[in-house]
Amino acid sequence: MRIFKREQRSLFGEILDWMLTPLLLLWPISLALTWLVAQGLANKPFDRALVYNVQALAQQVRLGPDNKINFSLPQPASELLRADETDLVYYQVRGTRGEHLSGDRDLPAPPAEQDKGSSYEVQIRDDEMRGLEVRVAYTWISLDAKNQAPALVQVAETREKRSVLAAEIIKGVMLPQFALLPLAVLLVWLALVRGIKPLSELEERIRQRKPDDLSPLDDKAVPMEVAPLVVSVNELLERLKDSIVTQKRFLADAAHQLKTPLAGLRMQADLAQRSGSSEEDLKKSLQQIGRASVQATHTVNQLLSLARAEGGGTHLAQQSCDMVLLASEVLQDCLPRAMDKGLDLGYEGVDSGTLGAQVQGNATLLKEMLRNLVENAMLYTPSTPERQGVITVRVLVDPYSRALVMQVEDNGPGIPLPERDLVFQPFYRALGTNVDGSGLGLPIVKEIAQQHGATVSIDHAHQGSPPHGACFTLRFATT
Numbered sequence: 504m505r506i507f508k509r510e511q512r513s514l515f516g517e518i519l520d521w522m523l524t525p526l527l528l529l530w531p532i533s534l535a536l537t538w539l540v541a542q543g544l545a546n547k548p549f550d551r552a553l554v555y556n557v558q559a560l561a562q563q564v565r566l567g568p569d570n571k572i573n574f575s576l577p578q579p580a581s582e583l584l585r586a587d588e589t590d591l592v593y594y595q596v597r598g599t600r601g602e603h604l605s606g607d608r609d610l611p612a613p614p615a616e617q618d619k620g621s622s623y624e625v626q627i628r629d630d631e632m633r634g635l636e637v638r639v640a641y642t643w644i645s646l647d648a649k650n651q652a653p654a655l656v657q658v659a660e661t662r663e664k665r666s667v668l669a670a671e672i673i674k675g676v677m678l679p680q681f682a683l684l685p686l687a688v689l690l691v692w693l694a695l696v697r698g699i700k701p702l703s704e705l706e707e708r709i710r711q712r713k714p715d716d717l718s719p720l721d722d723k724a725v726p727m728e729v730a731p732l733v734v735s736v737n738e739l740l741e742r743l744k745d746s747i748v749t750q751k752r753f754l755a756d757a758a759h760q761l762k763t764p765l766a767g768l769r770m771q772a773d774l775a776q777r778s779g780s781s782e783e784d785l786k787k788s789l790q791q792i793g794r795a796s797v798q799a800t801h802t803v804n805q806l807l808s809l810a811r812a813e814g815g816g817t818h819l820a821q822q823s824c825d826m827v828l829l830a831s832e833v834l835q836d837c838l839p840r841a842m843d844k845g846l847d848l849g850y851e852g853v854d855s856g857t858l859g860a861q862v863q864g865n866a867t868l869l870k871e872m873l874r875n876l877v878e879n880a881m882l883y884t885p886s887t888p889e890r891q892g893v894i895t896v897r898v899l900v901d902p903y904s905r906a907l908v909m910q911v912e913d914n915g916p917g918i919p920l921p922e923r924d925l926v927f928q929p930f931y932r933a934l935g936t937n938v939d940g941s942g943l944g945l946p947i948v949k950e951i952a953q954q955h956g957a958t959v960s961i962d963h964a965h966q967g968s969p970p971h972g973a974c975f976t977l978r979f980a981t982t
């Protein structure tokens with residue numbers, strides 16, 4: 504039974520329900536029990552008087568000289584017996600053959616099957632007489648030794664007095680309960696308010712915090728039951744702190760990356776404006792300005808691309824993308840630049856439409872990922888007449904497990920083992936290359952790969968003598 508119905512479950516209401524419902528259920532049970540006990544209690548004193556009367560009457564039953572039972576009750580005694588303010592009193596004496604000797608004829612006999620008990624032993628039963636409920640005390644009396652059947656003496660009384668007393672007792676017990684019950688509810692309420700107080704205090708402490716205060720909450724200051732909650736909130740705060748630190752660092756790095764080419768731009772512009780600079784100097788400055796602005800544009804584009812990748816996974820359109828088709832599109836885009844640099848850019852692997860070569864995801868992001876890998880390979884792989892740079896893109900499908908693997912391999916310098924994790928961090932750029940870049944390409948690759956359930960790993964293209972070449976492998980999870 505729910506007393507307090509609420510949309511949102513309240514701990515307070517829940518506990519109150521579970522305490523008050525049993526209390527309210529127990530109450531009628533206690534009422535019934537009280538009623539039963541009161542009945543018993545109310546019978547006791549009047550039963551005793553009834554027993555006493557039966558015993559007094561039994562004393563008057565005598566054995567006459569002719570061995571016949573005789574009974575005589577003086578008129579005043581009979582009147583005394585019947586004198587009662589509230590109840591009607593009946594009596595009856597029967598002889599050994601069950602014949603009526605004295606009193607009210609219509610007082611019912613005790614049930615025949617009942618044990619008669621020893622002589623003068625008084626028994627009590629509930630019965631009905633003249634349409635009224637009566638309480639009857641009776642005894643069997645054996646007067647002679649000749650195995651004669653015993654005589655019967657009964658005294659009956661209506662239940663008026665008893666009912667009044669029982670009602671008095673019930674009233675006496677129940678009335679205080681009416682006062683006690685609301686008091687009990689009030690006490691339970693107060694106890695609950697007190698019990699829940701630490702939670703309100705915790706709430707207050709959290710509310711009073713400064714917006715930038717991510718220090719852990721004190722889990723010793725809360726009740727044991729709430730401590731796990733506080734511990735998990737603290738863990739969340741810890742993670743939040745980490746992520747805020749990472750974001751701040753990212754922002755600082757991004758600002759720095761943008762500042763450098765912009766500062767270069769200004770410096771070159773200043774230089775060009777100086778009086779007396781030759782046409783040669785001017786040309787050089789303009790070249791530098793061009794390079795710096797390309798650099799800044801690239802960084803901004805990469806930043807936007809990373810932001811798109813990070814935010815895009817869930818709400819960009821998902822579709823089935825054929826990775827072979829995507830690869831060929833990227834290769835076509837990159838081919839002119841590869842030819843300019845004298846690079847051999849090619850494709851190996853399964854044909855488009857092969858079962859298993861499809862990835863459920865966003866085509867734009869997947870192309871972005873692949874383009875970053877191919878562009879890196881083109882940037883960092885030198886091509887000389889003696890040793891031509893070769894870049895190979897592969898799409899492979901395991902014929903048994905249908906696992907899809909994509910590779911971008913080059914014969915450039917490769918990436919040494921200690922740097923293979925670092926290159927995936929934003930703005931990390933290996934020293935010693937004179938290539939312009941933002942350090943965001945591989946983080947973009949990793950982000951997009953993660954969103955498509957793929958892992959990226961870096962290996963040497965071959966183990967022989969250097970240059971080892973870099974081989975980036977994307978493994979897509981089989982669905």
Ligand SMILES: Nc1ncnc2c1ncn2[C@@H]1O[C@H](COP(=O)(O)OP(=O)(O)O)[C@@H](O)[C@H]1O
Nearest residue numbers: 879880883926932933940941942943944945973
């Ligand atoms: N194919 C590759 N061969 C050698 N080094 C690479 C290759 N791809 C990436 N790297 C290294 O990883 C670093 C990070 O790459 P990336 O995140 O794309 O940033 P960026 O290209 O802007 O420098 C590069 O600076 C480069 O040193």
Ligand SMILES: [Mg+2]
Nearest residue numbers: 879940944945
């Ligand atoms: Mg790059």
